[in-house]
Amino acid sequence: MIENYLMHLMILIGIYIILVQGYNIALGYAGLLNLGHIAFFGIGAYTSAILSKMGVPFFIGFILGGIIAAIFGYFLVYSTRKLKGDYLALATLGFSFVFTSIMLNWKSLTRGPLGIPGIMKPSVFGVIIKSNFEYMIFVWIILLVCLYIMWRIIKSPFGRLMEAVRDDETGLKVLGKNTFAIKYKAMMISAFFGGLAGSLFAHYLSYIDPNTFYLMEIILVLTIVIIGGVASFKGTIIATFIIILIPEFLRLLSIPSSILGPSRQILYSLILLIILIYKPRGIFGRVDLT
């Protein structure tokens, strides 16, 4: 029986690795201090959920979720192209608030705060992926494909250019490179994977509402990247395991029910603080964000 719970955790971890590794491309490699990533996650989830409710096959909704998120990624970079550092962070944070607000109020499309219940499980070539075991295999196959693609992007000449934008944008401009193009491409790639993760998330949970994609989740993905180490491929993967699993392991502690909620959160933050005190750049960090 315990397998079911562990498989559930592996599904969550798989989805979050896609989400956070995508985030790491914009935040870590291209140095875009983006706090709007969770909106891409939500755009993918809502696109895929609404399309599947209309009877569109899963894979079309899945890919469209990624593509629409990527289009919004372009607009986000375009509208914030003059901003840097803290200002960019604030503007992108605003983007995720706007997203939540639209999802809350565009009731004819999203049912507003009522959320979308009963999202069907995906069906692949006529086979419906139903049990936790099947979904876990499904998510991890998609994860491996995504990780391979992201790895190739990061190691390509374009990947080097992204890192150059992060480390010395002016220097790159002097060499005649179009840094704006590099930035929006990086953000679009990042948003695309965020959207894919959102689609997998919506079909797994079967219920989404606007609050699923709000402040707490932004903090969660940012924490994973920072704990893993900014611009570290394996760090992000390992940190996802740590950050998702710690609160779940804390469920196993027999804490009296009266202090159960708060004491788990205290322990959770304590562990995060300890990691950051001993490893200020994260577990595998090699760069500092300014």
Place this chain on the structure above:
Amino acid sequence: MKKIIVILSVFLLMVLGCATPDTTTQETTTIKVGVLGPFSGDAASYGESIKNGIEVGLEASGLDNIELVIEDSKCDGKEAVSAVNKLISLDGVQAIVGGVCSGGTLAAAPIAEQNQVPMVSPSSTSPDITDAGDYLFRVVPSDAFQGAFGAKLVYDKGYRKLGVLYSNEDYGVGFNKVLSENFAELGGEVVASEAHERTSVDLRAQITKVKEAGADAVYIISNSADSAVAAMKQIKELGLEVALFGSEGLKGDVITDNAGDTAEGLFVTSVSGGTQAFIDAHNAKFESNPGPFAAQGADAIQAIAWAIKLGASTGAEIKDNLYKVEFEGDSGSIKFDENGDVFGSYEVFVVKDGAFVAEE
């Protein structure tokens, strides 16, 4: 790196040391029942109040072979799914009391159904719950019923032009929809219906619109005390001469204490706060009055206890028996229809001299 490994292994040891393996102490007759609700985050007070109610209800049921396993869902879909998976596969619960917030309940229900574990919610009032599967029950009536009840109350008091101020969340939107439809059906007119964010404390823009629309009664649908108090004060401030009606979230001493005389004459529709016997039992055990939905928590566990008394021991059997259960609960008479809903009863309270008085 070494230090991290040391810290992590110490932590792991701590977890393993504290975890109680269920194989060693389990008796054959014990039936585990999960409690799924928010115990951290901004809805934690509901989780706490319902948990107390459940403990009172469990004692009253007279069964001593039920063991409660409490798990935190934070009122969030993802957390609720994690929690329900843990309750079912790790603790092996046969039934669950919960979830508390409709969002978490809707996300957890398919997993409970897949594993044949019935869920009895004490407080999820979303109309969507009705169609969310065979294994999902609730002892609290759907918002669909309270909206209809509220509409009739306003109409019977002789008001025909209603303005609605509702909080923009699943609860408020669902309530407002049913209220407006029913009020129109009765022959009244909803002249304005304005949404506000859940915790918003400046509703002057919305109230101005209601005033311009010429309403003679205002219905405040809110689960946030701050927001409701602000609404009543600002209605006075902007000079509206209207009758005030409120959803159950407005019934509490925190409202009368803070709103002062602006709350005078406010009508509140509310699900039952519990019978006098329940209130006394709660006072004896916790030395405090029951909080919101505590009586419903007690009824949820008692419904499960009744199903067990009818001879069920596995989740599927408990589910089958729940459809047969019929008893006089702490919050009203409990009998599930084919969707797992109860019809439920409401009470009306009115504020007189700064205190809630039950209205006949």
